[in-house]
Amino acid sequence: MKIDTALIDILLYGEEGVDLDFKRDQYKFTKASDEEKCELLKDILAFSNSWRRTDAFILIGIKEVKGGKSEVEGISEKLDDAQIQQFVNSKTQKPITFSYRNLDFKNKHIGVIHIPIQNRPFYLKKDYGNLKKETVYIKRGSSTDIAKLDEISKMGINSFVSEEKSPILEIYFVDKEKREILPDTYSSSSLVLNVPRQKDIPDYKGNKQRPALGYSFDLDRTNSDYYRELTRFTSIHRLTFPIYFAIKNSGSGVANDVRVEIKIQDSKNIIQALDEYGMPKVPQYSYSPLRDISYKLQGVVASRDLTVKRISDYWLVETSVEKVQPQSTAWIESCLHIGALEKVEFCIETTIYSDNLPEPTTKNLLIKIDSEKIDASLDIIIELESERFRNSDEYKRFLERHTDKFK
CATH class of the missing domain: 3.30.950 (Methyltransferase, Cobalt-precorrin-4 Transmethylase; Domain 2)
Known part of the structure; x- marks a missing residue:
């Protein structure tokens, strides 16, 4: 070690x-x-x-x-x-x-x-x-x-x-894309946005161009709440960052029905923790019944192998895997989104349970968060949102959507 x-x-x-x-x-x-x-x-x-x-x-x-x-x-x-x-x-x-x-x-x-x-x-x-x-x-x-x-x-x-001969289980921070185990101290930063009140954010008017000739049959309906949804989406995504976990079995026995509890003390209410279901989705400019029906017909079901709950003065994160083979690593597919309203470092208490363990395995991990606060007008919100895909083909279309946002 x-x-x-x-x-x-x-x-x-x-x-x-x-x-x-x-x-x-x-x-x-x-x-x-x-x-x-x-x-x-x-x-x-x-x-x-x-x-x-x-x-x-x-x-x-x-x-x-x-x-x-x-x-x-x-x-x-x-x-x-x-x-x-x-x-x-x-x-x-x-x-x-x-x-x-x-x-x-x-x-x-x-x-x-x-x-x-x-x-x-x-x-x-x-x-x-x-x-x-x-x-x-x-x-x-x-x-x-x-x-x-x-x-x-x-x-x-x-x-x-x-x-x-029994499993020996340990949880780690990981880089899921590179399939690498990271140190037990994770450092990142949060951007805290002081945004306008919901009632002060204007409706989205849309930016549709009528065809030069003929008629257009379009079922899309403008989402007047788009700017309000965008403000919430950007605020949470700038406040939080994703953390992935993996469970390693360094023993010689299979670990069955592995369950992990992660406890994060937050008596001062400065930490924000969300699972992927709790994160707001990218807001849409418009609604389309046909698009909604098409999505439902695809039968897309998002993975939910990690959940977050607020209990009293702490956050409880739970995740599980069916089994972990000896000398192998099980990668948790979903991530924990976490951030802080001010600079803080805190210990997260992890406990691993398994049918093959005579008693739970415990381990502490450390998270350090730097936090910066800025006043964010709607213009700044839009600029921050555009940075997500500045190098993509969608970027130009995104800017065109907002040239007349206050008209």
């Missing part, structure tokens, strides 16, 4: 538990007593033995903020990975796979201990400080406890092998 500032940014939104811990102060290690070194040794043992389905992290130099983004305070003392490795693994009955890394983050130094999932249990060969030999320490929530005998019996090789 790549340990970088993007990952740390996401972890700061997490809650302390069996896979995450925040330490404001550096561990006492260099020139420390056995009792002082016990804190570091005990934490690595407890996380290594804990029941979890994701890698564990201890972030040092971080002040925990419950219910919010934890604060980076930094540390002055850097520890050496090789010394910690030698210290820990000389005390345990078998080597623990972990790493310690010093990282510069937002102009401050922090420490990161990374502990992947591995075959357990781990315990000390001899008493050390206030830690007892042959005692299996584990994490329960955010506290450390001693494992019971029935728990220890399930930590053996058979349990580990069984877990490896």
Whole structure:
């Protein structure tokens, strides 16, 4: 797993538990007593033995903020990975796979201990400080406890092998066109348009030219609300941008009936989230009964494998796939349209459910949005709309439609 500032940014939104811990102060290690070194040794043992389905992290130099983004305070003392490795693994009955890394983050130094999932249990060969030999320490929530005998019996090789044969699911941001997985931090921008009130937007009069000779039989009827619909359409499409997701199965078992819930906190009501059904369609200049009948006869049914709901003070995004084969990726065809009324960065909490998973898999992703506000008259709305297809053949016809919009 790549340990970088993007990952740390996401972890700061997490809650302390069996896979995450925040330490404001550096561990006492260099020139420390056995009792002082016990804190570091005990934490690595407890996380290594804990029941979890994701890698564990201890972030040092971080002040925990419950219910919010934890604060980076930094540390002055850097520890050496090789010394910690030698210290820990000389005390345990078998080597623990972990790493310690010093990282510069937002102009401050922090420490990161990374502990992947591995075959357990781990315990000390001899008493050390206030830690007892042959005692299996584990994490329960955010506290450390001693494992019971029935728990220890399930930590053996058979349990580990069984877990490896089950699906291992993870959700990612993706570039759907290129079929590429993107970083867990997604950055984009929103343009917030201050538009005229609906009653101040003029009716669309149409711009039809009568034929020079003969008669014209035309069932089209001018859409007088076209400019009002165009204003709403442009406002929402400039405010939001699309985000696509994919679910990867890195395990060796098939994942059946996979369902994903994505929770986006929005107590300040500054985030706008829509699925493809909620996005306004391109407004039409006119209505035609024949065109509507033709469209219905085609039996076109849009894909709806992703939905968005507003619930209390958060957005709930739901999506699903029938199955994900081992070592493969399922691409969600529909996208989430999201934007913000002001500059903001926020964590989205994802939970994956599957018939083959003994418990849901959770992961946090980060979205950063820059936001700009402008006053937008109808002329500006039309200009913004024209930019969607400036290089197309339709562009000239679009401009011709609006040469006399106020006549």
